[in-house]
Amino acid sequence: MVPKNSKIEVRKWVYGRDIGGFIRTSIFYILFYLYLWLVVDLRLIYHGAGEIIDFPVFLRGWPFFSEFISRPGGMVEYTAAFLSQLFYIGWIGALVATLQAWLICVCVDYFLKAVNYPRLCWLRFIPPILLLIVYTQYTYHFVTVMALLVTLLFICLFPGIIKKSSQLDRFRVIFFLVLSVILYYLAGGAYLLFALLFAIYELLLRGRWWIFLLYLLSAIVIPYVVGVMVCGVSVIDAFSDLSPFSWKILYYEASRKMIKGVYLMYLMLPMTLLIVGLWRIFLKVAAKRKSAREGDAKLVTKSYKPWTKIFSWYSRNNGLKWFVESLILYGIAVGAVLLSYDIEKKTLFLVDYYAYDRKWTHVLQTARQHSDSFPVMYAVNRALYHTHKLNLDMFSYPQHSDTLFLTIKESRFDYWKKFDFYIDIGLMNIAQNDLTECFEVFGARPMILKRLALVNMVKGDIDSARIYLGVLSKTLFDADWANKYLELLNADPNLATDDRIQHLRSLMLKTDYGFSAFDIEDILSQLLQENRQNRMAFEYTMAWYMMTRQLDKFVRNLDRLDDFGYIRLPRLYEEAVLVQLYRARKPINLFGRQLTSESKQRFEMFSQTYKRYGTNKKAAVKELAKGFGDTYLFYYIYDFSGMKKWAETQ
C-alpha cells in the first residue's frame, strides 16, 4: 500500500486535474479584471455621463430595503444595486464585475458537465466575452446579469440535489417547484430561464414529456400566483421583471443599448440544449435508417483515416492543444474588445466625469484626444474658462456657437450635461429645472442630490435642501458631504461661511419673469446686469459675440475688462479687435490698453498669406491652418477652428 501524501499520490492528484485549463482561465480573468479596471474604468459607468439611465440608486436603512422585499426580484435587485455602488471605486467595481463573470462561467461549465456534455464547456467563455463588449460600450446591465447569475446558480443546484441519490430523483418535481418558488421570489422574471431550460432538458434529452409540460406550466402559474396574486405586481412585471425582456429596459433607447448581448447570455444554454437535443434525435433517426454493413463501415473508417490521425495526434499533444485553444480564446476576446471599443464614447464619459469633479486640466487633456463632439466641446469651453484660458485658447479647439450653451437640437434634453454650467454662471432656476428632470430620469443618484441640495441652499430654501441632504446622508459614499452641510445648516442656516454658496448667491438672477425658452445674448446680459463681476457671464458673452461675428457688440463690451482687472487684452480679444478695425475702419476705444505688436504682426502675416491665394479660400486653408489654426482670425474666415494640430500632421 502506498503511504498517504507520498509523491506518487501527489502526482496522481495533479494529473487528475486540468492544470492547463486552470491556468488559461486564471490568465483570462486576470486580464478581464485588469481591462475593466484600467481601460474601461467602471467609475465612468457609475458616473453615467447622462448616458446610463438605469444605474440603480442605493440607500442605507430599512425603509429603502423594505421597498424590495415585497416584490419578486426585489432581493436580487437590492443586492445588485448595492454591488453596483462599488463601481465608485474602480478596482473594487472591476473585481465585482469579474467575480460575476467568473461565477457565470463556472455555472455554465458545471451545468454542461451535469447534463453530460463536457465537450461543450468552452461555451462558458461566451458570457464573459459578451460582458466585455457590454462594458466596453459603456452600457449597464448589471442587474439583469445578476438575475441571470442567480438563476444559473439554481440551475446548478437542481441537478446537484437530484444526483445525490436515486431516491431524491423521485422527488425531482417537488424539488423543482420548491426551487422555482424561491428562485422566482429572488430573481423575478429571470426564473423563466430556469423553467425553460429544464423543460427542454426533460423533453429532448430525457424524453419525459409529462415533466416537460409540468415545468412549462410552472413557468406560467408560479409568476402569476406569486407575482400577481400574492405580491400584487402587474402581470407584465410578474413575467418580465429583471429579465432583459422587461419593458423597463426596452421602453428606453438608452437602456436598450447592447441588450442583444444580454439576450445571448440568457438564451445560450436553452439554445444549446435545444440544438443538442434535436441533434440527438436526428442521430437516432439516422442510425435507425442506416443499414449496418461491415464493408461500408470499413470504407468509412478508411476514408477518414488521415483526419482522425491528425486529430488524434493533436489530442495527445497537450501542450499544442493548450496553446491553440488559449490563442483562440484570447483572440476572440481581444477581437471582441477591439471591435467594440469606441474612443468617442469613452472620451464623452471621461470628459463628463472629470467635468463633474471640476478636474479641468484632465478635461482638456482628454478632449485633446478626441474633441469632435458638441458635448465634449461644451465641457472644453467650461474647462478653458475655469483654467483662465477661454479668451486665450478657445480656438485651439473646434468651436461652434452651439458649444457655448450646448444648444444643438440633439442635446436639447441633455439636462445632465448642462446643470453644472448653469449653476456656475448663476442661472439657478434653469439649473434646478435641469436637475429635477435628471432626478426623474436617473433617479436619486448622489451626484444629482448633491447639486439639488446646493441649488436649494444657494436659493435660500434651506428646508428643501435639508431633505436632499437627508437622503444623500444615506448613500454609501456621499454621506460625509451631506452630514457636513447638515451640521453647517444647523449652526449657520445662512451659510455665511461657505464661500462658494455666497459667491453663487451673488451671481444668481434676482429679477423674476416668465419664460419658455431663453435667448443666449439676453440671458448673458441679464446676468451681467445682475452682477457686473460675473466673470463667467462676461467671458461667455465675449465668446458668444466672437463666435457669432457680432464684433460691434464685442467691442462695445470692452469696457467691462476694467471690472475684472485686465491690464491688457487677451490674445483672442486682440485678434477680434483687429478684425473689427479692419472691417469697420473706425478707431476702437480700448480703455487705456494697447494692442501688442505680436498680435498686429500675426494679423499682418495672416492677411498677407490669405491675400496670396486671392479669392480661393479653400486653397489657403492648409497654410493658414499651420500658422494660424488656433486664432480667431482663422475662425472668422473659415467658421471652424482647432486646425493647428491637424495642420501639423499634414
Place this chain on the structure above:
Amino acid sequence: MGRNTIIFICIVLVVLSAGILAYTLFDRKVAIEDCISIERPAAIYPDYSDIVLPPNIAPLNFVVREDGSRYCVKIYSKQGENIKIFSRSPKIVVPQKQWRQLLKLNRGEEMYFDVFVQMEKEKWKRFDTITNKIAHEKIDNFLVYRRIHPGYSTWSKMGVYQRNLQNYDESLILDNGYYGNGCLNCHTFCQNQPGKMLLGIRSSIYGSSELLVEDDKAEKIGTKFGYTSWHPSGRLATYSINKIHLFFHSAKNEVRGVTDLDSLLAYYILDSKTVKTSSKFSNKQRLETYPTWSPDGRYLYFCSAPVLWSDRDTLPQENYDQVRYDLVRVSYDIDRDEWGELETVLSAEDTNLTILLPRVSPDGRWLLFCMCDYGSFPVYHDTSDLYLLDLTAFEKTGRAGPQRLHINSNKSESWHSWSSNSRWMAFSSKRQNGVFTRTYFSYLDNEGRAYKPFLLPQKDPTYYDSCLWTYSVPELVAEPVQVTGETLGRIIRGSEKISVHLPITMATPKPDAVPGSRQKWYERE
C-alpha cells in the same frame, strides 16, 4: 472537561449574553422622580401640539427635538390608561393598540403629552404639557393621493395610493408601471365613496383615457378628463379640458409656472355615455376650469377668467400674470339636463386675487377655495391661501364674505378636500419647504373655525426628513378602493373603450390622441 459540560457552558453563556444584550438595548421603564421643570413645551417634530385630532387617526409619532440621551413621553387623557413611552432615541413611537383605546375613550376630551428628557448623569427635564383635543367626529378612514416627484416635464414612477388613516398601511391603487410609464392624475370620488371613481390616464403607448370605476367594475372612456367633479347623484361628471402651458421663472423660488392657454368645461353622462357641454362654460373668450358640484346637485361652481391675450403663439402669453379667475356658479336641472344662468359668487375684481379650486362641504354649508396673486395653478404660488365662504349666509344675503383661514402659511396651500361629515379638511401644503407638498388635516367646527393643521402621521416620525415624494391631491374617502391595479392596468392596455365625441372645437385634444414622444404633458402637481 467532558463534551457535554462544554456544551452546557456554551448554552449558558449564549443565554446570558442574549439577556445582557436585551437588557442594554431595549428601553426599560424607569421611575422619573425629581425632575427639573422647563417652562416651555418641548420642540417636537412634526408639530403635533395644540391640534384637534380625529378619534380614529393613527398614532402621531414624533421626534423630540431636544438634546438628551433618554426620552420619556406620557400620553394621557381623562379616561383610560396612560401611555408611557421610554426611548433612548428622540423618536417616539406610540403603541397603536393603546393609542386607539385612549382615543376611543376620550372623544371630545383633551389629550396631553408630557415630555421628559434626560441627559447622561443629569436629572430628568420635564417640559410644559402639550395639549391637544380629540374631536367627537371621525375623519374618513382613507386618504387617496397621488405620489409623484416634484418634477417638471419628465416623469418616471408615479402612482395613486390609498392610506388607511387608522394605521400606516398604504396600498397602491394604480401606478404607471401597469401601462409602460405614462401619467395618471385627477382621481375623483363621488361623495367620498370609492364606489364611483374617475381617474385620468395619459400614455404614449395606450393613449389618453379616463378610467371609470363603478364598484368593482371598471371601464375606459376614450378621452381624458381634466379637473373633475361628480354630480352627487353619480349620474354625471363634469370635467375641464385645459390646454396647459408650462413655463419657467427666472428667479422665483418656485421654478415652474403654469397657464391655461384655453379651457372649457364638459360633462359626461354615464347612462348615455355621451359628452356634452354648454355655452355657459365653454365661452371662447373665457377660461373655465375647476368644476365642483353642490351636494344637492343644483349648482355647478367653477372658476372663470377672461382671455387676456390675442396672440396664442407667444409663450408665456402676454399678461399671463394678470389672469385672475372669478368664482361663478350655474344652476342645473339634472332631469331636464337644463342649465340656468351664470351667477358670480365672488369676483376677482373685488378680491384682487384669483379664485381657484372651489370645493363645497358635503353638508352644503361651506365653500372652501384658495386664492393667490394670479394664474390657474395655486400649488405653484406661495401666495395661495385657503378661504372659506359661508354658503348659508351667501344664500341669505347674496353677498360673499370669504374669510381667510388662519391655518395658512407663507407657502402654498391648495388641493383641499372635505371629509364626508364636513368636519375635516385635507389639503396640500408646502409650508415645510418650498419644493415638496405634504398632506395636512384641519378640523372645522360648526362655526366655521378651522383649527391648527397637522401633518399626515407616519410610522417613522423622521420619514419626512428624507422623503422625496410630493403628496398631491389628497382626497378623503370613507372606504378603501377595492379594484386592483392589475384590473385597471388590463383595462388601460386593452382596446375596449367607450368612444366619446366632444361637440365643440377649441384647444380640445382629440379623444384618444397619442401625444408624440416629445410633446410634454404638463400640470404636474
